[in-house]
Amino acid sequence: MTRGTILVTAADLALQAVALLDGYDVVYAGKTPAEADIVGLCRQHDPVAIIVRYSGVSRAAIEAAPSLKVISKHGSGTDTIDKAAAQAHGVAVVAAVGVNAAAVAEQALALLLACAKSVPRLDGRMHDGHWDKATHKSLELQGRTVGLIGLGAIGLRFAKMAHALDVQVIGHDPYTRDLPAHVRAVDLDTLWRDADAISLHCPLTDDNRGLINAATLARCKPGVIVVNTARGGLIDEAALLAAVRSGQVRAAGLDSFAVEPMTAGHPFQHQPGFILSPHIGGVTSDAYVNMGVTAVRNVLDVLSRKGHAQPL
Structure with a gap:
């Protein structure tokens, strides 16, 4: 029975x-x-x-x-x-x-590095027979600041990885206490202002839906990198698209989207400055x-x- x-x-x-x-x-x-x-x-x-x-x-x-x-x-x-x-x-x-904290944090780091080093674009250019050494400049992360929104198990594991790269780590999470010494707690105003890259590691709630939007992106440093391995609803996708096209955002590495699965014709597809993966950050063996x-x-x-x- x-x-x-x-x-x-x-x-x-x-x-x-x-x-x-x-x-x-x-x-x-x-x-x-x-x-x-x-x-x-x-x-x-x-x-x-x-x-x-x-x-x-x-x-x-x-x-x-x-x-x-x-x-x-x-x-x-x-x-x-x-x-x-x-x-x-x-x-x-x-x-x-x-x-799945280790798996997702590793995906976030992979997306951050791919954005900073233009890995997919250079790979495509090399396969097409180009040699861009004289014209391409990658971004060095050492000494720069990564801002984390969400400091739970995934965010703190990512922070540890970033710290090992000699990156300054700042983070915002109203529910987390007793942070490790390599993470400095800040308010969101400070995070928008100081971060060279922003990585999202928080759950999606009614209060933070569209947290990354036209107004918050405008307050960031020109050329900021945005990484999202959390929930697509945290980002106003139209605003992010406009910011990447204008250069306010250097690149966006995204593993989650407002509507999943992504369908053909999505504006992020074939758009320079976007590195995309199909919400597989936590999908390892x-x-x-x-x-x-x-x-x-x-x-x-x-x-x-x-x-x-x-x-x-």
Whole structure:
């Protein structure tokens, strides 16, 4: 007899994670599930838990699953989950916080270096037979200032990497205390003014949506670099596009976008000054396993506490 159904909003889950779900039916939503797909599967299978990898969980999905007890994020960001609806229906929302910190911080550093050193553009030029040594000047990061918005597990790991490059690290996070000596806490006004590069490592909330916008970019140093491995909604994309085209932003390294997946014809595509990756900062072989296992353990912990570990 099954203990219930676990819905995974993806086409797969690490085998090590699936092995922990013995006794449960596991249903996969597919590679790119839409909200309607999630709602339909909730209505069809009435899951006791949802593990969120792609897409999100709306109020409609929660209301379509009366047996639902927990929504577990396969990662750290829960902005795609309707937490108010979950709370109203007694559904716990949990996340695998910090599990993918190393992977995302490394992606942020890779994007920062690619922007400063023009790696993709020079690679393309070399493959086309050009030799730009006499005309190209890269940006040296040593001695410059990187401003971090968000100083959780990912932000602090990135700060440690940046400090090793002899970069001055300043950061803003109203919820973080006891920072390491190599990170100087500043207010946002100071960060906009002093940073040569800005890297985002904060969750998306109603208060910080569009934090990077025309007004804040205008207050930055000319030629600032912008890196985002957090959430696309933190950036006003039209404003960033205009700032890159004007030269106010030297380059933008982006791993997340306002609408995902990015569709053909997006204005960032084929636009000089943009280095793009498909929200894969946390997608490494190690992080895939660790996030899956943690997400499942979080589910099982909630279900056991709620008394749903026994066969139905």
